[in-house]
Amino acid sequence: MAEVKKLKRPELNTGEKLYLIALAKGAMVTLKHAVKSVTGKSRGATGLNSSGLGITMQFPEQRWDDFLPEYYRGAPALVTDEQDRERCVSCQLCEFICPPKAIKIIPAEIPADDEWAKVEKRPKEFDIDMTRCIYCGMCEEVCPEQAIYLRKEYLITGTSREDMVHNKAKLYEIGGKRVGLVNKWNELK
Amino acid sequence: MSDTVDTPKLPKDLAAEKGLVNVQIDGHWIQVPRGTRMIEACRMAEAQVPHYCYHPKLSSPGNCRMCLVQMGMPPRLAPGAEPTFNDEGFQDIGWMPRPVIACANTVGENMGIRTQGDLVKKTREGVMEFLLINHPLDCPICDQAGECSLQEFSVEHGRGQSRFIDDKVKKPKNVDIGPRVNLDDERCIMCSRCVRFMEEVADDPVLGFTERGTHTTLSCHPDRKLDSNYGMNTIDLCPVGALTSKDFRFQMRVWFLKETNSIDTNCATGCNTTIWTRGNEIYRVTPRLNNDVNSEWMPDSHRLAFHEVQGDDRLTDPMIKADGTHEVTNWQIAIEATSDALKQFEGSEIAIVASARQTNEELFLTKTLAGIVGSKSISTVPRMGEADGKLISADRNPNSNGAKLIFAQDDPSSGLDTIKVGLSNGSIKAIIALGEDLIDDAGFSHDELAAAELIVSTNIKANATAQASDIVLPSSSFAEKRGTMVNVTGRLQRLNQAVQAPGNAHDDWEILRDIILNYTGEANDMYMLEDIVKVIAQTIPAFEGVTLSKIGDQGIQLLETGVTIPLLEKEKQRVENREIVG
Numbered sequence: 001m002a003e004v005k006k007l008k009r010p011e012l013n014t015g016e017k018l019y020l021i022a023l024a025k026g027a028m029v030t031l032k033h034a035v036k037s038v039t040g041k042s043r044g045a046t047g048l049n050s051s052g053l054g055i056t057m058q059f060p061e062q063r064w065d066d067f068l069p070e071y072y073r074g075a076p077a078l079v080t081d082e083q084d085r086e087r088c089v090s091c092q093l094c095e096f097i098c099p100p101k102a103i104k105i106i107p108a109e110i111p112a113d114d115e116w117a118k119v120e121k122r123p124k125e126f127d128i129d130m131t132r133c134i135y136c137g138m139c140e141e142v143c144p145e146q147a148i149y150l151r152k153e154y155l156i157t158g159t160s161r162e163d164m165v166h167n168k169a170k171l172y173e174i175g176g177k178r179v180g181l182v183n184k185w186n187e188l189k
Numbered sequence: 190m191s192d193t194v195d196t197p198k199l200p201k202d203l204a205a206e207k208g209l210v211n212v213q214i215d216g217h218w219i220q221v222p223r224g225t226r227m228i229e230a231c232r233m234a235e236a237q238v239p240h241y242c243y244h245p246k247l248s249s250p251g252n253c254r255m256c257l258v259q260m261g262m263p264p265r266l267a268p269g270a271e272p273t274f275n276d277e278g279f280q281d282i283g284w285m286p287r288p289v290i291a292c293a294n295t296v297g298e299n300m301g302i303r304t305q306g307d308l309v310k311k312t313r314e315g316v317m318e319f320l321l322i323n324h325p326l327d328c329p330i331c332d333q334a335g336e337c338s339l340q341e342f343s344v345e346h347g348r349g350q351s352r353f354i355d356d357k358v359k360k361p362k363n364v365d366i367g368p369r370v371n372l373d374d375e376r377c378i379m380c381s382r383c384v385r386f387m388e389e390v391a392d393d394p395v396l397g398f399t400e401r402g403t404h405t406t407l408s409c410h411p412d413r414k415l416d417s418n419y420g421m422n423t424i425d426l427c428p429v430g431a432l433t434s435k436d437f438r439f440q441m442r443v444w445f446l447k448e449t450n451s452i453d454t455n456c457a458t459g460c461n462t463t464i465w466t467r468g469n470e471i472y473r474v475t476p477r478l479n480n481d482v483n484s485e486w487m488p489d490s491h492r493l494a495f496h497e498v499q500g501d502d503r504l505t506d507p508m509i510k511a512d513g514t515h516e517v518t519n520w521q522i523a524i525e526a527t528s529d530a531l532k533q534f535e536g537s538e539i540a541i542v543a544s545a546r547q548t549n550e551e552l553f554l555t556k557t558l559a560g561i562v563g564s565k566s567i568s569t570v571p572r573m574g575e576a577d578g579k580l581i582s583a584d585r586n587p588n589s590n591g592a593k594l595i596f597a598q599d600d601p602s603s604g605l606d607t608i609k610v611g612l613s614n615g616s617i618k619a620i621i622a623l624g625e626d627l628i629d630d631a632g633f634s635h636d637e638l639a640a641a642e643l644i645v646s647t648n649i650k651a652n653a654t655a656q657a658s659d660i661v662l663p664s665s666s667f668a669e670k671r672g673t674m675v676n677v678t679g680r681l682q683r684l685n686q687a688v689q690a691p692g693n694a695h696d697d698w699e700i701l702r703d704i705i706l707n708y709t710g711e712a713n714d715m716y717m718l719e720d721i722v723k724v725i726a727q728t729i730p731a732f733e734g735v736t737l738s739k740i741g742d743q744g745i746q747l748l749e750t751g752v753t754i755p756l757l758e759k760e761k762q763r764v765e766n767r768e769i770v771g
Contacts, residue, residue: 091329092442107439120363121330121439144329184326188356 068152073135075153075166076128077175079146085116085185086172087147090123094139094148102132103139119185126168130156146181200278201298213282213301226770227291227302228256236304239313239342241320241428242380243292245770246485246760247389250293253380255320255342257288257312261301288312313346321351323358323403325375333430335443339378358403366396367415369435369489370424377407377431383423389763390486390756391579393417407431418577421489425475436493437473446472449687450742452674454546454667455491456574457582457589458483458754459676461743464495464668464687471495471668471688479743480771481680484760488581495668502651504663505692515661520695520703527660528707530643531619536563540608540617542631544624545569545586545601547697548672548684549732550721552588552595554701555623561708566617567596568604570631579756582677590675590750594731605631612637619643624664624697628653647700663694670696671718673740677752682744683737 015021036042057064068074078088090107108124110117139148153174158164166174200211200218209220214234221230226249231238241253263280266272272280282301288308296302303309321343328334360374379398384407388394395413400406409415415423424434446465453460453474460483465473474495476487507523508515518526531539539562543555559567569592576583586592592601611617612633620627620641627633627644629652638644638657646658655661669690675681690696695703702715715721719737726735731748739745764771 089330090439091334092445093329096442096444107441109439118362119330189325 064154065152072152072154073137073150075130075151075156075174076133076135076137076139076148076171077151077153077166078126078148078168078171079175079178079181080172081177081181081183082179084177085119086122087145087181088123088126089119089121089145089147090126091121091144093142093144097138097142099136099138100132100134102129102134103127104129116185118189123168126171128166128171129164130158130166131161131164145184146178149175149178151175197278199274204298210296210298210300211279212296213279213299215302215304218277218279221296223296224767225296227258227260227289227294227296227300229770230296231258231291231302231304236302238291238304239338239346240292241338241378242382244382244385244426247382247385248768250381250385251290253320253378254290254316255313256291257309257316258291259303259306259308260285260289260294261303262297263299310346313342314348317343317347318352320378321347322353323360323375324378325357325362327373327376327430331373331376331430332433332438332443333376333427337430338428360404360406366409367420369421369493370415371433371435371438372407372409373431373433374406376429378429379405379407380428382426382428383407383432386423386426387415387417387420391417391419391422393419396423418488418490418581419486419579421492422476422486425485434473441467441472447687449668449685450477451668451685451687452587452676452682453487453491453494454587454674454684455494455585457584457587457677458580459587459674459680459682460487460491460580461682462487462492464685466668466687469688471499477742481678481746481757482676482682482744482754483580484757486580486756488577488579491581498649498666498668500650503649503691503694504651504655504661505694507663507693508661510659510661520693523660523662524700524703524707527645527662527704530645530660531562531621531704531708534562534619534643537565538616538618539564540566540611540620541568542605542608542620542622542625542627543567543569543592543601545572545589545592546624547588547592548670548674549588549591549595549681549725550672550718551623551697551701552592553721553725553729554698554705556595558621558701558705558708561705566604566608566611568608569596569601570605570625571602572630576755580754582754584677587676588674590677590679590748591673594675594729594748595725609633609637612640615640617641620645622646622648622654622658623701624648626652626654627657647697649694662700663690663692664697664700665690665694669694670698671737672698673722673735673737675747676744677750678754679746679748679750679752680744681732681735681740681747683740683742 080086090105092105095103095105104127105123106125107121110119110122137150140150151174204211204220208223210223211218212221212230214231215236217234219234221233228238228240228243238256238258240256243249243256261282261284264283274280280299334340362373362375364372366372384396387396395410395415397408398405399408421434424432445467449464451462451464453462461477461479463475463477464471474492476483476485478485506517507520509518509523509526541555541559541564543552572585573583574585608617618641624647625631627638644658645660646654647662647664648655649664649666667684668687670684671686672684673681698721706713722737725732760771763769
């Protein structure tokens with residue numbers, strides 16, 4: 001049995017009980033920031049291109065876009081390559097790995113008369129439910145075809161649940177073209 | 190003093206008395222039957238040996254070389270020398286410097302097998318490297334991914350990286366070799382399982398190898414197609430993604446699918462199956478090993494029959510006909526209407542058309558219902574076809590033997606003509622049809638049905654009977670319910686529920702129970718299928734002591750009908766001839 005040690009709560013002295021000193025300290029901090037803002041010396045005034053009236057960015061007039069780091073994880077999206085081939089072959093590994101089960105894929109066969117018939121398989125439907133997506137990037141990591149990437153898209157809004165589901169067309173629109181990837185389906189394949 | 194010394198018996202003598210031999214596997218001595226294949230002996234010792242071409246139901250050509258293990262025997266003695274035995278009574282093993290294949294060699298007395306160690310590890314790594322040299326990087330688009338031996342053994346025994354810098358050999362891809370099977374030659378590892386299956390089991394040798402060396406290609410006979418009704422078994426046999434199903438092609442990755450053990454209900458053989466589902470959809474049905482029913486095979490026609498229960502014509506709600514049109518209602522009203530309508534008739538005026546597609550539990554409740562309403566006319570519908578000399582039975586009803594036992598009749602379908610006559614002469618005025626289409630299956634004419642004053646039917650589909658019925662009660666298909674059936678050889682087998690019935694459709698036995706309870710006004714004492722199984726076990730002598738758990742996944746022999754399954758007889762013959770392991 002563990003020994004129970006009783007601790008005594010520290011007693012407040014008269015000054016502390018009045019709270020006036022603490023209030024004054026707080027007011028000083030606010031005042032300091034107010035002076036900095038008015039004089040244009042607040043934190044992030046230049047770096048974040050803020051209005052100069054504080055560290056708050058004036059969204060949506062001002063945007064994050066130019067300040068996003070390379071590793072930023074925005075909306076997951078599908079990409080095409082130099083040859084305008086849709087890279088996804090609907091192997092459904094992202095659907096399998098997705099922790100919140102946001103991805104739903106319906107695979108289909110590529111018809112024999114298609115330019116890329118040798119790839120045999122592509123998604124007929126590819127839906128990502130953005131109300132579920134947690135931007136973890138596991139889909140990007142698991143993809144064996146370098147087809148899905150988390151892009152710098154962060155403005156995802158909608159007025160209904162259906163609006164928040166990105167379908168295949170929307171995903172390719174966000175993803176766009178990505179060059180310099182491994183060309184697995186080359187002429188030798 | 191006596192000369193006889195009481196020498197203790199050696200392990201080899203003790204084993205020989207029982208027809209066994211002593212084998213040392215990975216350092217442990219076990220006893221296995223004489224003539225056992227080395228790979229089977231390793232399996233008994235729980236030392237798994239990876240293999241591709243070996244299959245216990247097929248001959249062993251030993252061509253994939255994946256099952257190489259290290260083997261040793263006692264060294265051959267010099268002339269006149271006596272064998273020496275160690276403390277345990279075994280001779281010392283002289284290990285051979287070269288590996289041997291475990292699939293086609295049999296064990297011998299005092300043999301040693303090593304399934305681990307440097308030699309075996311290097312051998313497997315080498316074999317994997319050769320197998321993967323020309324293998325395409327198709328896993329993302331390959332239907333076999335997830336259940337592919339090449340993937341599994343590549344992870345377990347492969348070297349991880351390819352040293353091959355030349356271009357891979359190109360072979361035909363996406364080849365149409367049959368109506369139900371697709372071939373990808375680049376993925377093929379030339380194990381020849383499919384070739385042997387078509388020759389030895391399906392008796393339709395249309396597959397073979399052409400070309401030589403790295404260009405060896407699996408091909409179909411130029412004038413033929415792989416169109417045998419057993420062709421799809423090659424898909425299950427194929428350890429890689431060379432042979433894939435056209436029906437299942439790109440439908441779903443296997444790792445999403447849930448497996449449910451069940452049985453096939455398209456003929457009296459009752460092949461053991463696995464139903465593969467995701468959510469509430471069936472994606473495929475594959476055969477499951479049962480050496481007393483279907484070995485490991487299944488006819489294609491039965492395998493693809495599950496599509497019938499996934500159509501848009503499924504009934505989802507109970508309906509009552511009013512002024513010539515069916516109106517959707519709820520179960521309570523439909524059941525009350527049924528029992529009220531049945532009470533309008535004398536017992537002799539009611540006929541029940543039951544079905545040998547019903548489970549034993551449903552048949553039992555059908556019989557109970559007949560007793561309660563006082564009906565004397567009760568019959569199943571015969572469904573005869575042609576036997577194919579392999580697995581398909583001439584009787585296409587899955588539970589004819591069950592109907593015989595439950596109804597205690599030699600031919601439960603004999604009363605069908607009497608019901609037809611009764612309808613024509615007006616002695617029968619009401620029909621309860623359970624799961625059978627009266628027009629297409631039972632052969633009633635539209636005029637005969639028009640003569641009936643009341644038709645109540647349970648059905649899964651919107652067919653002609655449902656159209657003619659006054660009360661339509663939607664029921665469940667084979668994949669949506671549990672139950673038991675007795676197959677053609679008298680084996681009691683179990684159906685398991687893989688998916689939910691669509692809409693408000695109910696389990697068949699629940700519908701029958703509700704009608705009975707509503708008719709009699711008694712309180713319910715049957716809440717689960719197990720409750721009926723218990724009652725059947727108590728009332729019908731043949732079922733004495735039967736419970737669902739006793740039946741298990743492999744079934745139990747309930748009675749001896751004397752009927753045999755031709756494919757199994759052929760297989761037994763081949764095991765006796767020592768062509769296959771079985």
